[in-house]
Amino acid sequence: MDNTQPRMRWWGWGEDGHDGPVKPGAKKMLTKSCGWPEGVNRPPIDLDAVQLPGAELPDDARSRFDELLGAAYVRDDRATRVSHAAGRSVPDLLRLRSGQMPFAPDAVLFPASEAEVDELLAICSQERIAVVPFGGGTSVVGGIDAFRPGFRSCVCISLARLDQVLDIDEKSLTVTAQAGVFGPDLEERLQAEGFTLGHFPQSFEFSTVGGWVSTRSAGQQSTGYGRIDENVFGLHCSTPSGPIRLHPTPASAAGPNPRQMLIGSEGTLGIITQATLRIKRLPETTLPDAWFFPDFHSGATALREMEQTGLRPDIARLSDVNETAFGLAQLGSGLQRKGLLAFLRARGVTTPCLLVLRYDGRTSDARSRRAAGRAIAKKQTGVSIGGAPETMWEKHRFSTPYLRDQLMTEGIVVETMETAAQWSTIEDLHDTIRQDIEKSLADRGTPALVLCHVSHLYTAGCSLYYTVFAQQQEGQEMEQWTALKTAAGDAMVDNGGTITHHHATGADHAPWLAEETGELWLRMLRAAKAEVDPGGIMNPGKLMHGPTTL
Numbered sequence: 001m002d003n004t005q006p007r008m009r010w011w012g013w014g015e016d017g018h019d020g021p022v023k024p025g026a027k028k029m030l031t032k033s034c035g036w037p038e039g040v041n042r043p044p045i046d047l048d049a050v051q052l053p054g055a056e057l058p059d060d061a062r063s064r065f066d067e068l069l070g071a072a073y074v075r076d077d078r079a080t081r082v083s084h085a086a087g088r089s090v091p092d093l094l095r096l097r098s099g100q101m102p103f104a105p106d107a108v109l110f111p112a113s114e115a116e117v118d119e120l121l122a123i124c125s126q127e128r129i130a131v132v133p134f135g136g137g138t139s140v141v142g143g144i145d146a147f148r149p150g151f152r153s154c155v156c157i158s159l160a161r162l163d164q165v166l167d168i169d170e171k172s173l174t175v176t177a178q179a180g181v182f183g184p185d186l187e188e189r190l191q192a193e194g195f196t197l198g199h200f201p202q203s204f205e206f207s208t209v210g211g212w213v214s215t216r217s218a219g220q221q222s223t224g225y226g227r228i229d230e231n232v233f234g235l236h237c238s239t240p241s242g243p244i245r246l247h248p249t250p251a252s253a254a255g256p257n258p259r260q261m262l263i264g265s266e267g268t269l270g271i272i273t274q275a276t277l278r279i280k281r282l283p284e285t286t287l288p289d290a291w292f293f294p295d296f297h298s299g300a301t302a303l304r305e306m307e308q309t310g311l312r313p314d315i316a317r318l319s320d321v322n323e324t325a326f327g328l329a330q331l332g333s334g335l336q337r338k339g340l341l342a343f344l345r346a347r348g349v350t351t352p353c354l355l356v357l358r359y360d361g362r363t364s365d366a367r368s369r370r371a372a373g374r375a376i377a378k379k380q381t382g383v384s385i386g387g388a389p390e391t392m393w394e395k396h397r398f399s400t401p402y403l404r405d406q407l408m409t410e411g412i413v414v415e416t417m418e419t420a421a422q423w424s425t426i427e428d429l430h431d432t433i434r435q436d437i438e439k440s441l442a443d444r445g446t447p448a449l450v451l452c453h454v455s456h457l458y459t460a461g462c463s464l465y466y467t468v469f470a471q472q473q474e475g476q477e478m479e480q481w482t483a484l485k486t487a488a489g490d491a492m493v494d495n496g497g498t499i500t501h502h503h504a505t506g507a508d509h510a511p512w513l514a515e516e517t518g519e520l521w522l523r524m525l526r527a528a529k530a531e532v533d534p535g536g537i538m539n540p541g542k543l544m545h546g547p548t549t550l
């Protein structure tokens with residue numbers, strides 16, 4: 001496969017051929033909550049009609065890039081520029097679909113080695129060219145928007161040709177992979193040898209090792225297998241001031257951990273070229289389980305007890321009342337849904353909250369953890385219908401993002417956002433964020449449907465992940481999105497939450513960073529950046545330097 005060809009379609013999620021009509025049950029629920037914009041059909045514009053700024057790569061820089069990489073790997077054709085100009089946030093999708101692209105890289109560069117990345121950054125520094133590192137382009141926080149404040153030009157450096165799994169160390173249980181390796185390619189290679197990284201973000205199929213490490217990504221199995229930041233033992237990073245090569249060590253007391261400084265740096269300090277990650281042996285068994293609770297409180301209490309007593313389910317996902325109802329509304333058969341609701345009603349569960357769980361490992365161990373988990377779920381008045389809901393959720397877990405594209409065509413905007421907080425505040429936070437989002441959109445005359453789930457457990461707390469639907473305000477889509485984002489962001493930082501549990505900061509969350517970390521920490525971060533990136537070329541306008549414009 002030629003990895004320099006984009007894996008995702010240029011205007012939306014994933015590949016063609018996976019879209020389907022919105023299921024009648026889901027449409028009914030959206031109509032009831034948000035109103036359905038009858039007769040709306042807003043498909044994305046043609047690629048040829050996309051309005052791009054002119055490419056401004058200076059000739060002297062281009063010839064240096066051509067000489068280093070070969071002209072075939074310095075591309076500025078329309079398709080390449082557009083497909084590297086935006087991630088998959090709502091503002092990105094609005095810009096892509098309408099064809100109004102105020103920013104795009106002047107060229108996309110495809111280095112094939114660490115040495116080439118080192119050299120490219122040296123050239124960009126000398127030539128005053130802004131650099132946007134690019135993995136899979138799935139950022140949902142404006143992480144790859146091609147800002148160039150005060151620079152002569154802006155290039156995107158794609159890691160697509162650094163696509164090798166370099167080593168599987170069976171004794172240490174680690175894998176060393178180059179930054180441009182995509183999720184499925186890494187897992188295929190690991191699983192063929194009996195291992196797994198266990199890192200499955202919903203964007204798994206289209207995101208990369210370098211992207212995960214740069215954003216502190218969390219996967220759907222991170223409760224059991226760990227977030228990516230817990231699993232990095234070594235990494236290589238090229239910076240404009242030179243390379244940083246941190247060899248893998250299981251632990252160290254040599255001062256603050258430099259790996260943790262680079263993990264989550266979102267391309268603002270340098271380009272991660274390879275990482276050494278913890279892997280596990282493939283589990284002997286994976287046991288699904290599922291429960292319906294009468295309310296969010298009892299489900300959350302059960303999860304807390306499971307985590308704090310060391311059961312550590314490998315997958316744990318508790319949907320609130322709205323999300324459970326939306327999931328059930330998408331069930332193919334109304335009869336099936338009605339039967340299930342009647343079954344639950346008969347057991348006192350009228351507003352069900354679904355919890356899906358999975359226990360991985362040796363069969364005996366997984367069985368005993370599941371039995372202990374069941375005892376806790378029962379104690380919290382959960383009702384079991386076996387493992388089928390978990391199996392069904394797993395089957396569809398990578399396909400739900402396609403629904404967002406379809407709904408945008410039909411005039412419904414869909415935003416997702418996440419936070420994390422301590423158990424002591426989580427339930428209040430769950431309500432406050434939902435209410436503030438609902439108010440921000442109702443005030444604009446576009447009432448919302450807000451769904452939420454818990455998907456990552458820690459002994460001290462958990463994550464909350466929101467999905468918000470509302471009718472798009474035609475002509476004021478960005479203002480509508482800003483109102484929603486501001487309401488949610490303020491509610492998170494004002495009530496003990498983080499502005500992001502795993503989507504990272506990018507441009508979109510940058511306005512809240514100082515509130516979360518304090519100004520002094522930001523100044524420390526900027527001082528570190530000044531050392532490795534004195535010209536400030538690395539991913540301007542993101543993380544510590546956002547927000548900014550062109």
Ligand SMILES: Cc1cc2nc3c(=O)[nH]c(=O)nc-3n(C[C@H](O)[C@H](O)[C@H](O)COP(=O)(O)OP(=O)(O)OC[C@H]3O[C@@H](n4cnc5c(N)ncnc54)[C@H](O)[C@@H]3O)c2cc1C
Pocket residue numbers: 013087088132133134135136137138139140143144159179200201202203206207208209210211212213214215216217218219220265266267268270271272273401502503504506539542
């Ligand atoms: C539908 C959908 C579902 C998602 N689900 C999840 C989820 O479950 N969990 C989760 O954590 N995230 C999720 N995300 C967000 C996104 O997929 C993650 O942030 C992911 O880690 C980004 O990887 P990527 O390879 O696509 O990176 P990109 O989007 O290309 O880049 C992300 C950021 O990292 C920088 N970057 C990329 N590669 C490098 C590198 N090698 N060196 C330095 N900087 C680099 C970029 O400049 C950018 O700032 C989802 C996104 C979408 C659209």
